[in-house]
């Protein structure tokens with residue numbers, strides 16, 4: 001080293017994970033384990049079996065806990081992932097914010113607007129940065145579609161649709177049946193799947209200003225809804241609809257965007273994942289359409305969950321706010337809450 005130079009060592013972030021269930025094991029923990037700037041410092045779960053699964057997968061956290069408050073009190077953590085059932089998000093997020101810990105908070109940020117408002121108030125007073133786990137924003141096809149819309153490639157949007165559906169979180173995914181309990185989840189498919197759709201459609205199109213929805217428990221014997229259809233208004237000139245469910249073994253999964261000059265279809269199951277069609281009609285009625293593939297499977301080295309973690313762990317270095325904010329989480333929750341109100345009342349609900 002020359003005189004006057006000082007050795008710069010990269011910061012290593014002490015990571016804590018609260019909730020060692022399905023999403024922690026599939027997304028958060030592998031992402032931190034891969035990141036050179038992160039150290040697996042502490043993990044907490046009330047089920048020992050989940051902690052055992054993490055260890056068996058080869059992820060050795062320095063400390064394990066069954067009490068998240070004890071973990072936060074004993075450890076000096078730089079960053080925490082909150083991966084517990086929705087009923088815990090508010091208390092855990094506020095406790096981390098009060099300690100100045102950066103957060104990756106799973107969706108939905110909270111079960112109600114009151115809870116969400118409490119989190120945002122705590123964030124105002126905190127030095128922490130928060131990212132919300134809206135993982136669909138890291139699908140390459142969605143990124144390509146949004147870029148094309150922003151560049152005006154299909155003209156002014158007048159219609160948008162998202163369908164997200166699968167067979168439900170249990171059996172086969174979650175570590176208990178909390179998703180199907182109102183007190184722990186705060187809602188069903190509308191809040192679980194819909195929240196992703198409401199975030200994604202507002203990210204692509206703009207703010208939803210009113211909704212008209214039907215939310216039903218059609219096929220599962222559970223406390224919460226398993227299917228929902230939500231009609232959306234984006235101001236005066238654009239409509240949309242969201243179709244989400246927990247009872248669908250197959251079918252279209254993706255996004256459809258219609259503009260004055262063409263359309264973009266994002267089909268999660270296709271090889272050509274984002275396809276744009278633009279066209280003109282000549283005075284004699286001849287249509288000339290041109291198809292462009294905006295994104296193909298494999299175009300990015302990683303997308304979706306791994307890309308989310310690469311972004312998040314990378315963004316820890318530096319002091320810029322993370323890309324997906326609590327305000328985004330609140331904006332999506334507002335649409336979900338309005339949709340439930342609309343379904344309950346049988347009337348259109350305006351979102352301020």
Ligand SMILES: NC(=O)c1ccc[n+]([C@@H]2O[C@H](COP(=O)([O-])OP(=O)(O)OC[C@H]3O[C@@H](n4cnc5c(N)ncnc54)[C@H](O)[C@@H]3O)[C@@H](O)[C@H]2O)c1
Pocket residue numbers: 018019020021022023024044045046047050066068082083084085086088106107108133134135169173174175176178192
């Ligand atoms: N971004 C996505 O694509 C995505 C996908 C699935 C789930 N999620 C969200 O992630 C969160 C967790 O969902 P999941 O599918 O992993 O559920 P899960 O049931 O598989 O995991 C939840 C874990 O939290 C643990 N837990 C419960 N209460 C706890 C407490 N008080 N302290 C510590 N641990 C506790 C449970 O034992 C369980 O291991 C939910 O908010 C869900 O909406 C996001």
